[in-house]
Amino acid sequence: MAPPMKIVFGLLTFVTVGMIIGALFQLAFIRGLEDSYGDDFPTTKLHRRQSDGYLKLPRGMSHWHGDKEAEILRLGFVKPEIISWSPRIIVLHNFLSNEECDYLRAIARPRLQVSTVVDVKTGKGIKSNVRTSSGMFLSPTEKKYPMIQAIEKRISVFSQIPAENGELIQVLRYEKDQFYRPHHDYFSDTFNLKRGGQRIATMLMYLSDDVEGGETYFPMAGTGDCSCGGKTVKGMSVKPIKGDAVLFWSMGLDGQSDPNSIHGGCEVLSGEKWSATKWMRQKPTF
Template sequence: MASTMKIVFGLLTFVTVGMIIGALFQLAFIRKLEDSYGSAFPSFKRVHKRQNDGYLQFPRGVPIWNNDKEAELLRLGYVKPEVISWSPRIILLHNFLSTEECDYLRAIARPRLYASTVVDAKTGKGIKSNVRTSSGMFLSPEEKNYPMVQAIEKRISVFSQVPIENGELIQVLRYEKDQYYKPHHDYFADTYNLKRGGQRIATVLMYLSDNVEGGETYFPMAGSGECSCGGKTMKGLSVKPIKGNAVLFWSMGLDGQSDPNSMHGGCEVISGEKWSATKWMRQRASS
């Protein structure tokens, strides 16, 4: 009996040790997989941000970007796309711009702000309107070639999947207290404005400032619930302006037709200053 118990105990010990060794090999294999995928998918919980060096890094000290300029331009590991509506198509891009990029665009724009206008359907020129009460400016073609602006342009192109040359010049806007932009469509309903690059198909709206009360981007035709817009409760969906975030939305549906549900507006600012930058993407290269 005693010898039988010894044999059983020995077998149990052998099996247990084998299971432990197998589990250790499995953990090592999983860790190896995580490391191999880390540079392409830097969203594992083991990844953390180095505060001073400006890139993501594994705890063992291996930087994810690893001098990859393309990854740095695209802010891989920082930008987090979140689909917030399928009809209309709206994607919230968290951490799309760095703090330095936001401040840079504001610094360029501040000395050259003028009262915002809307596009006249007959002439294609900007005209003043109470539909839009902000102030703004467009970057020049020369400024489009500045390295930091080029990086932003490249990022917009990749995330929107629209060629850089199809984009209009970036417009920087400032909304002060009580200023707003009433709901409207970005696509054109006339033929004059279609001559340069065709229809506007997508818009990227980037937020450049924080600590703003109100000033949400409002989509009255999106969602089935209620949202806050300039301190009021409205039907639809709204996006709070958070510095560095961006909203990508499509003015054309999957059928290639203009999407009426893409109507949107800038809610009234209650306090603070709302700074934003807009990039419109066309069907063809703009001349």
Template sequence: MPPAMKILSGLLTLVTVGMIIGAFLQLAFIHKLESESYSGSGVIHFENDRESETLRLGYVKPEIVSWSPRIIVLHNFLSMEECDYLRAIALPRLQESTVVDVRTGKGVKSDVRTSSGMFLNHEERKYPMITAIEKRISVFAQIPIENGELIQVLRYEKNQFYKPHHDYFADTFNLKRGGQRIATMLMYLSDNVEGGETYFPMAGSEDCSCGGKTMKGISVKPTKGDAVLFWSMGLDGQSDPNSVHGGCEVLSGEKWSATKWMRQKAAS
């Protein structure tokens, strides 16, 4: 093997190992949160403990599904009440979804993304239930609250989808507002959906189901209350091309989700 190829191979190995270590640290932190919510008798203590209630300690169950890209499914991340609350806020204000124009940084309509959605505003961010959700996201992702963008709520109806894409930016306009996106928390708000999986084509080579089709990669079925936490940036500080992901076509029912993108620094 030529020397240049050996160096490249070594660097790629280091990055992969770094991502695995990062996922281990993340999981260890989450398990530490979980264990601290139990007494010696194994009984969860929530009485007069608002912090445990806010973080849903004892309910949230992490599952690492990929080391590279780093993907963790957080089962029971939201309560049923929180899911219904987000849907109720969003429903009257849903509009056709857009994608970011890399030349201008502005949202434009595209056949890449067929859904409807809306963003919570800064005033709604102060609502107690929204504040609790945002704090939970910050703690489990280990990213400051102020680095998070406003939550976006989306609805995918039958035959709607979002083609594979990256959450990190390719334009300079958006980088001025908090730097690069480093991680995403995708929360599912509805059940009884056929299709609509979140699909990571570069995460593994096994078969998975995506909108009724068999594909290579990993897919996560939308289950009400669950969340998917994944990183668009590796531990080397570079955008991770393997973090490409998409929303598979919905075959029946409605898929509702809420997305929180997190930046390198405080997002405006």
């Protein structure tokens, strides 16, 4: 009689096994970061007070000094916090430096246009009252800029998804009263699946502070209440804090699209919410 583990793995598809292994590697990576830091994590308040410099390691992290890879990954700054397993969501505190946030806003501001959503029939972008922000995509040329390359590599390592599987980064601005209704990032049309396959995960990075409202809302996560645009609702929400990022998965470990990954951008009550989004696919996109 075959051992139980052989029976289990015999029933799993190749995609499922690959996603489980990837999830385990990612969890081991995050746990390794937590163990290596001990109690020396910089707090969010410290990050917001200081001028951390671009790709500089914090004090007290002498074992990484001089390590360029550690600087690119912001080891010693990035603090992972797993907030949900279903859907799978990780908040990465201090993921971007102040300089990286300001840089992305600066190159995006003169090129902002009214945001669109994907038409499920044609796969093309169309204007909709579901999404009321403005935004732009970085160009393939801009992907080669040193600061963008550092961000792209960091996204790849923390998500454990190859950089070539990522779409171009999109920068968004939400002004007062603007929002994005709850939606899924995975595609329901066949047009968009032709280039890179289905979306696996999303890295959502916050580029501004002093925003009231504008939370990222996951109605199917958690079992309690949360704040969303000044209202108390069921589910879980993440407050936009400059430099933080939210990494969440649109596909479950069974290799299927996860309906619990539905999420939205809550209404901005005051200030401007700037963010940058990176979607990752099953296969290379370029």
